[in-house]
Every structure is written in structure tokens, then in C-alpha cells.
Amino acid sequence: MDDTKLTVRAVERALDILSLFTDETELSLTEIAAKTELHKSTVHRLLASLEGKGYLVRNAETEKYRIGFRIWELAANMSQSDDPGVLLQPEMERLRDSLGETISLYVRDGNERIRIQAVQSNQAIRRVAPIGARLPLSVGASSKVLIAFAEPDEQAQLLQELEWASPADRDAFVGQLGDIRRLGYATSIEEREPGAAAVSAPIYNRAHKLVAALGVSGPSNRLTLEKMKEHAMLIIEGANRMGKMLK
Known part of the structure; x- marks a missing residue:
């Protein structure tokens, strides 16, 4: 194998290691080797390089690695005008103060949704909503929104490719899509997590392209179906305001 291919492979492996920290706060060398299916000696060399460049930091006591300050420096240079998570945060805070519940912003990535911003209830x-969490598209109010308001061809492909707990779950999900498009919002009660409920509406940009789902979540004994119906118009109006801020 020539030097160019070796360099590319090393870069890909290093990025694979960094990607593990989207789901974990700290990882040991052994854990990283297991998750990447790489030999420990290879992982050790890559970790040394990433640590040397400041992308990872090793805890001397636990010998576990975590994200370094270099990552935060890169993130700080993202264009705020192009980042909906940054741009829409003030409107999300306004909605949180109005409804009293946690507000989340989700985008679709393949067959998953990612929470790119969250404003916690006071x-x-x-409901605590960690930013960066990846969730299945087959369950939850925001998942329903991202599928219900997708382009027809895209929607059909997603419904075919997604993994479902059972055929009945798929049928129930699909059966709600028409009502969701008609009403302009989706709800879920304890579908993904016991004791939790959520209501969600689509965010379209000024070109009328679906860009995200705006979710409101809280304890199911407080965020009841009746309460979600009461909140629905405020959430839709909030989503519309946010959409006008996006190109």
C-alpha cells in the first residue's frame, strides 16, 4: 500500500475515533479499540496524535479520553448565520418561557434524527434533552414530523428502509401521517421513553424547504394530550417565525 493510501486510512481512523464522542463523554483505550475494531497498538498511536494536537484530552487518574479544547475552537468558528441551532436559540428560549417545557430542534441525518439545539425547561x-443525541426516525413526535412533511419519494424510501419494532408499529406510524399533515403537528406519549411526552411542528425555510422539526417535550403527566392540543398553535406559530429566519 502506498504512502497516500496509508495517510488517508489513518485520517479516516482518527475521524472514526472522534465520532465515538458524539455518544460518549469519556472512553478508555480498550473501549475505543473495541468500538472501532482496531488493534490497541494502532489506537494508541492515533490517540497520542489526537491528544498531541489538542483534539482529545486524557484523564491521568482514569486514563480515559474526552474531547479537547481544539474541538470547541473549531466549533466556535462555525458561521452563526448558517447554523440554525445558534440562529434559532433566542426564539426557542422565548417559546420555552411561554410554554414552560423543554424545546428541541431536530434535523434528519439519513435514517436518524439529531438534536442540534435544546433549551431546557426551568x-x-x-425533560432533559442532550444536544447531539441521535434518535431513531421510527418513533417520536419529531420523527413523525420529519417523515410526514418530507417529499413523497423521500418519505416512501424512509418508510421502506426504517427498522420497526413490529409491523403493527409501522402501520400505526404510517396511519398517523395524513392527520399530521392536515393538523400541522405531531404528538407522542411514552412512545420512546416511559413518562415522557412530546409535540412537534415542521420548520420550513424561506424557500419552503423542510429543514427541521421543532419539538416540545416534558413529563407525560404534565404534557398531556389535551395540553399539547392547547399548545399546538403556539408551537406552529413559533416554527413559522423560526422558518422566516432561515434562508
Whole structure:
């Protein structure tokens, strides 16, 4: 194998290692080797390079690695005008203050949705929504929105490719899509997580392209179906305001 291919492989492996930290806060060398299916000696060399460049930091006591400050420096240079998570945060905070529940922003990535921004409720009992979490598209209010308002061809492909717990779950999901498009929002109660409920509406940009789902979530004993119906128009109006801010 020539030097160019070796260099490219090393870069790909290093990026694979960094990608593990989208789901984990700290990882040991052994854990990283297991997750990447690479030999420990190879992982050790890559970790040394990433640590040397400041992309990872090793805890001397636990010998586990975490994201380094270089990553945050790169993130700080993202264009705020192009980042909906940054641009829409003030409107999300406004909606949080109005409804009293946690507000999340989701985008679709392949057959998953990613929470790219979240504003936590100020209530003592609240739904905590970690930014960067990847969630299945087959369950949840925001998943329904991202599929219900997708282009027909795209929607058909997603419904065919997604993994479902059972055929009945798929049928129930598909059966709600028409009503969701008609009403302009979707709801879910304890579908993905016991004790949690959510309501979501689509965000379209000024070119009328679906760019995200705006989700409101909280404890199911407080965010009841009746309460979600009461909130629906405020959420749709909030999503419309946010959409006008996006190109």
C-alpha cells in the first residue's frame, strides 16, 4: 500500500475515533479499540496524535479520553448565520418561557434524527434533552414530523428502509401521517421513553424547504394530550417565525 493510501486510512481512523464522542463523554483505550475494531497498538498511536494536537484530552487518574479544547475552537468558528441551532436559540428560549417545557430542534441525518439545539425547561421536574443525541426516525413526535412533511419519494424510501419494532408499529406510524399533515403537528406519549411526552411542528425555510422539526417535550403527566392540543398553535406559530429566519 502506498504512502497516500496509508495517510488517508489513518485520517479516516482518527475521524472514526472522534465520532465515538458524539455518544460518549469519556472512553478508555480498550473501549475505543473495541468500538472501532482496531488493534490497541494502532489506537494508541492515533490517540497520542489526537491528544498531541489538542483534539482529545486524557484523564491521568482514569486514563480515559474526552474531547479537547481544539474541538470547541473549531466549533466556535462555525458561521452563526448558517447554523440554525445558534440562529434559532433566542426564539426557542422565548417559546420555552411561554410554554414552560423543554424545546428541541431536530434535523434528519439519513435514517436518524439529531438534536442540534435544546433549551431546557426551568421547572424542577423537566425533560432533559442532550444536544447531539441521535434518535431513531421510527418513533417520536419529531420523527413523525420529519417523515410526514418530507417529499413523497423521500418519505416512501424512509418508510421502506426504517427498522420497526413490529409491523403493527409501522402501520400505526404510517396511519398517523395524513392527520399530521392536515393538523400541522405531531404528538407522542411514552412512545420512546416511559413518562415522557412530546409535540412537534415542521420548520420550513424561506424557500419552503423542510429543514427541521421543532419539538416540545416534558413529563407525560404534565404534557398531556389535551395540553399539547392547547399548545399546538403556539408551537406552529413559533416554527413559522423560526422558518422566516432561515434562508
